[in-house]
Amino acid sequence: MKVICNRGALLEALLLAGSAVVTRTPKPVIQCVKLEAKDNELTVSATDMELSIRCRDSQVQVEAPGETLVMAERLSAIVRESIDDTLSIEVEGESATIKGQDSKFKLFTQPTDAFPPIPDYEGDADFTVSGGLIRSLINQTIFAAAKASTRYAFHGVMFNAKGKHLTLVSTDAHRLALARGELTGPVAGKEMLKAIVPVKALQIVEKLVSNPEDPVQFQLRENQIIAHTPSATLTSTLIEGQFPPYEDVIPKESNRKMTASRADLLSAVRRTALMATEESKGIRMAFSKSGLVISGSSHDAGEAVVNFPCKFDGDDLEIGFNPSYFIDVLKVVNADEVTLELSAFNRPAVLKAGPDFLYVIMPVQLP
Template sequence: MKVICDRGALVESLNLVGGVIVSRTPKPVLSCIKVTANDGALTLSGTDMEVAVKLTTPRVEVAESGDMLVPSDKLLAIVRESIDATLTIEANDEAAKITGQDSKFTIYGHNIEDYPPIPEYDGDPDFEVSAEELHRLIAMTIFATARENSRYAINGVLVEREKNKLTVVATDGHRLALAKGMCTSHNDTPQSAIVPTKALNLLLRLFDDAEQTVSVKMKDGQIMFATEEATLSTNLVEGNFPPYADVIPKDGDKKVTIATDVLVSAVRRAALLTNEESKGVRMAFDQAGLTLSSRAPEMGEAEIKVEIDEYVGDEVEIGFNPQYLLDALKVADESQVHIDMKAPNKPGVLRTGPQFLYVIMPVNLQ
C-alpha cells in the first residue's frame, strides 16, 4: 500500500475515528486503526467491539492499493506534529512508513487478519434523516442519560420511529428529556432501539455537515448510521427502557410562561450560592412574578426576582437542582419556556414548543 495524503484532512479523519478506540485493552489490535487504500480512496476504520466507525478521508492520491493495521495514538501523533502539507504512507508487511519532506517514521503494526470485522452497511435504509435534525434530537436528550447506572437501559438513549415521526428519550431517574422530529421512512414497521451514549457522541462529531442526509438501518441487535463518506455502527443497549409516557405529569394546574434567557440568567445567579449539601434553588411562583432563592451554610444566601410573561394557578414554592434546569434550558430553541407544576413534591414539566419536553423531579428544601 502507498498513498499520498493531505496532512490536515488526515489529522481530522484520524481524530474522528480515534474517538472510538480505547487506549487500554487486553487486545492490542483494538488500539489500532485499520487503513485501507482501494479504488482511489483511503478508508480509516476503528472499533472497540461495541461501536465501529468507518470513514473515507478526502484529498488522497492512491499509488498502490492495500491495507495495514497501525496503533492509533502513534499514527495520529506523527501526522499531527508533522510540518508538511502532504505525507506519504506506505505499508510493508506489518510496518508502516510515514514520510515527509524532512522526516521518516516507521511504526510497527499488527497482522491485518487479527482485526475484527467492521459491519458493512448494505441494502435499503429503514429511514433517512437530515444531519441537522439528528443533531437537534440528540443534543436535546443525551445530557439526561444516566452515568454508569446499574439499570443499563437508561445508560442509553431511546430512539423510536413510527412512519415518518421520530421520538428520542433519555432519563437518569431524576429527569427525563424527550424530543420529537421528522424523518423520511422506507419501512412502515414501527421501530425502537436503545442507543449507547458513546455512539451518539461520536455521531455528533462524525456527521457534522447539516446538509448531509443520514441513512439509518436496524438489524441483528445493531443500529447503523451512514452517509457516502462515513458509517457508524453500534450494538444496542439491552433491557427495557422505562415506560416514559407514564412518568410525564398531565395534571399540572400551575402554569408559567417566561422568557428563556431571563430564566437562564436567574437560575445561574441563584446557583452561585449553592453547594453539594444545599444544591437546590427555591422557586416561588405567584401572580406577581418569580422569586429564586438559595442558601448555603458558611457561604451566604441569594435572592433574585424576575418578571414572568404569564402565570396561571395558585402560588407555589418548589425546589429544583439548578444544573438540571440549566441543562435543559441550554438546548431550548425557543424564546419562551412553559413550566407546569402541581405541588412542591411533584415533578415539574418544562416545554419549549411542541417538540421538546423535560420532566424534572423536585428537591427537598429544608
C-alpha cells in the same frame, strides 16, 4: 500500499476513528486503526469490539492499493504534529513509513487479519433524518441519560421511529428529556422501530455530521444500530433492557404555568445556584402573579435571591429543584421562550420549548 494524503483530511478521519480506539487493553489490535487504500479512497477503521467506525477520505492519491494496521495513537500524533500539507504513507513488509518534506517516521504494523470484522452498510435505510436535525435531537436528550445507574437501560437514549417521525427519549429517574423530529421519509417496512442507543455512540454520531444538510441513514439489525453518512459509518451494539414507559411519566394535567425567556431564566438559575450546595440540596422557586423569586443558601457561604420577572398563571406555589437539572436543559433547547407547567410542590414539573421538546423534572424536598 502507497498513498499520498491531504494532512488535514487524514487527521480529521484519524480523530473521528480514534473515538473508538481503546488505549488500555490486553488486545493490542484494538489499539490500532486499519488503513485500506483503493479506488482513490482511503478508509480508516477502528473498533472497541462494541462500537466501530469507518471513515472515508477521498482527498488522497492511491499509488498502490493495499491495507495495513498501525497504532492509532502514534499515527495520529505524527499527522497532528506534521507541518506539511500532504503526507505519504507507504507500507513494506511489517512497517509503514510516513514521509513529509523534511521528516520520515517508521511505524511497525500488525497483520490485518487479526483486526475484528466491521459490518458494512448495505441495502436500504430503515429510516433517514437530516444531519442537522439528528444532531439537534441528540443534543437535547443525551444530557439527561444516567451517568451511573443499576438500570442499564437508563445509560442510553431511546430511539422511537414511527411513520415519518423520530422521537428520542432519555432519563435518569430524576428527569426525562423528549425531543421529536420529522424523518425524510416514512419508516421502511415496519410500523415502528425502537432501540436503546448508548450515549457514547450518539456522541460520535454528532461528530459524524459535517454538513447539516447531509442525510444520516440508520439501519437496525439484531442488537446493532448502524448510522451512515456520505463520509463515515458507525456501528454500535444496542443496550439491552426495558426502557420505562415514558408516556406514563409525563404529567397530563397542570394548573399553573410560567412563561419566560430561556436565556434570562438560565441566567437567573445560574446566579442563584452559586449559593446552592450538595448539603442545601437545591434552589427554591416561589411563583406568584408578581413573578418568580429564586433563592439558594448555604450554611457556609451565604444566600442568593434573584427576582425574576415572568408571566405566571395559577395560584402561588413554592417548590424546590436541583439547579443543575434546569441549567442542563436551558443550555440546549432551541427556543427563545420556554414554559414551565406545575401542579403541586411534590409533583413533577414539565418544561416545554415549542411543540417538539419537553422535559420532566422531579422536585426536591427543601429544609
